[in-house]
Amino acid sequence: QVQLVESGGGLVQPGGSLRLSCAASGSIFSINVMGWYRQAPGKQRELVARIISGGTTTYADSVKGRFTISRDNAKNTVYLQMNSLKPEDTAVYYCNANLRRSVLQLPRDYWGQGTQVTVSS
Numbered sequence: 001q002v003q004l005v006e007s008g009g010g011l012v013q014p015g016g017s018l019r020l021s022c023a024a025s026g027s028i029f030s031i032n033v034m035g036w037y038r039q040a041p042g043k044q045r046e047l048v049a050r051i052i053s054g055g056t057t058t059y060a061d062s063v064k065g066r067f068t069i070s071r072d073n074a075k076n077t078v079y080l081q082m083n084s085l086k087p088e089d090t091a092v093y094y095c096n097a098n099l100r101r102s103v104l105q106l107p108r109d110y111w112g113q114g115t116q117v118t119v120s121s
Contacts, residue, residue: 009115022095
């Protein structure tokens with residue numbers, strides 16, 4: 001019953017910016033963590049950034065200082081503002097949420113379908 005839908009991907013030149021959005025919908029009691037992962041062809045999926053309920057954020061070293069993760073709890077939405085984009089940022093970006101559907105259920109992970117980000121001149 002839970003869906004995560006990403007948007008905002010596209011083609012951008014090096015040094016440009018993009019903002020990704022991910023909206024969680026369905027039966028949701030609480031969201032513990034929301035984050036962004038990415039995967040390039042032939043590479044492992046890696047954590048880009050995450051934000052927990054209290055607002056604490058974590059970033060991969062490769063994006064620290066360039067990307068900013070934020071969330072709108074009223075909309076169950078997480079954002080990833082990506083600035084100073086580099087060709088090596090090219091990947092499919094996936095939204096992840098660790099959430100509880102009800103107080104009687106344990107938290108579990110949910111994934112979006114992914115959105116393509118291409119950084120190229």
